[in-house]
Amino acid sequence: xxxxxxxxxxxxxxxxxxxxxxxxxxxxxxxxxxxxxxxxxxxxxxxxxxxxxxxxxxxxxxxxxxxxxxxxxxxxxxxxxxxxxxxxxxxxxxxxxxxxxxxxxxxxxxxxxxxxxxxxxxxxxxxxxxxxxxxxxxxxxxxxxxxxxxxxxxxxxxxxxxxxx
Amino acid sequence: xxxxxxxxxxxxxxxxxxxxxxxxxxxxxxxxxxxxxxxxxxxxxxxxxxxxxxxxxxxxxxxxxxxxxxxxxxxxxxxxxxxxxxxxxxxxxxxxxxxxxxxxxxxxxxxxxxxxxxx
Numbered sequence: 001x002x003x004x005x006x007x008x009x010x011x012x013x014x015x016x017x018x019x020x021x022x023x024x025x026x027x028x029x030x031x032x033x034x035x036x037x038x039x040x041x042x043x044x045x046x047x048x049x050x051x052x053x054x055x056x057x058x059x060x061x062x063x064x065x066x067x068x069x070x071x072x073x074x075x076x077x078x079x080x081x082x083x084x085x086x087x088x089x090x091x092x093x094x095x096x097x098x099x100x101x102x103x104x105x106x107x108x109x110x111x112x113x114x115x116x117x118x119x120x121x122x123x124x125x126x127x128x129x130x131x132x133x134x135x136x137x138x139x140x141x142x143x144x145x146x147x148x149x150x151x152x153x154x155x156x157x158x159x160x161x162x163x164x165x
Numbered sequence: 166x167x168x169x170x171x172x173x174x175x176x177x178x179x180x181x182x183x184x185x186x187x188x189x190x191x192x193x194x195x196x197x198x199x200x201x202x203x204x205x206x207x208x209x210x211x212x213x214x215x216x217x218x219x220x221x222x223x224x225x226x227x228x229x230x231x232x233x234x235x236x237x238x239x240x241x242x243x244x245x246x247x248x249x250x251x252x253x254x255x256x257x258x259x260x261x262x263x264x265x266x267x268x269x270x271x272x273x274x275x276x277x278x279x280x281x282x283x284x
Contacts, residue, residue, distance in 0.1 A: 103169035111173050115180070140184040147177050154170075 089120025114150025
């Protein structure tokens with residue numbers, strides 16, 4: 001028996017490959033603050049959401065986390081768990097936001113996704129790894145970074161969606 | 166940008182602003198000073214008080230001065246006088262100790278304080 005990949009499967013595979021490539025390049029770049037990354041691969045998630053719907057975006061996002069974890073040896077490590085938590089949180093929020101039908105452009109989705117991503121990661125880190133009040137002091141600057149990068153990624157994603165046929 | 170985007174952006178800025186207001190306390194002022202002898206808290210004093218406190222340590226009396234919301238060692242029977250050189254303590258978490266005499270002072274803030282934070 002031969003599995004025939006559908007057009008949808010191929011599309012997900014391509015988008016995921018693209019996201020992993022962006023993620024890898026970003027991983028090499030130095031980060032201004034430990035724990036803060038621009039999350040440029042999420043541009044692909046947002047573009048996928050707008051072009052092909054939430055299902056495709058969810059596949060691309062989760063496969064990217066899984067494959068990224070396997071590639072960089074972080075699979076099932078705390079880094080991986082945080083990455084997954086962030087991706088799941090942002091997918092939940094993006095799903096809820098896309099139920100509101102065309103109220104947002106890529107910018108709105110990207111900001112919502114970025115804040116949810118950081119929030120989900122932080123909550124996981126706080127709850128499972130470092131349940132210390134001192135952690136809370138890190139939340140404001142982390143969320144500031146999420147907001148800024150969410151906005152920037154949103155602008156890139158909007159440009160990308162406009163360029164796509 | 167759509168109207169939805171603008172609402173998201175404004176709400177996100179408000180959220181971040183609120184987070185700073187709620188969780189960002191750069192350097193909390195101390196409220197109380199705890200005096201420890203041989204590792205146990207023997208007395209707590211408000212930093213609003215003024216005056217001197219004499220504490221009996223293991224080798225003799227240590228004298229502490231309280232003034233203007235700060236506290237310091239002023240006299241100690243020890244040889245190194247490290248405790249006196251620590252100077253004024255005013256911030257949440259500030260700490261000075263005279264190990265030979267077993268006397269230490271710790272400043273405590275309004276909220277929980279930390280000895281150390283590790284990541």
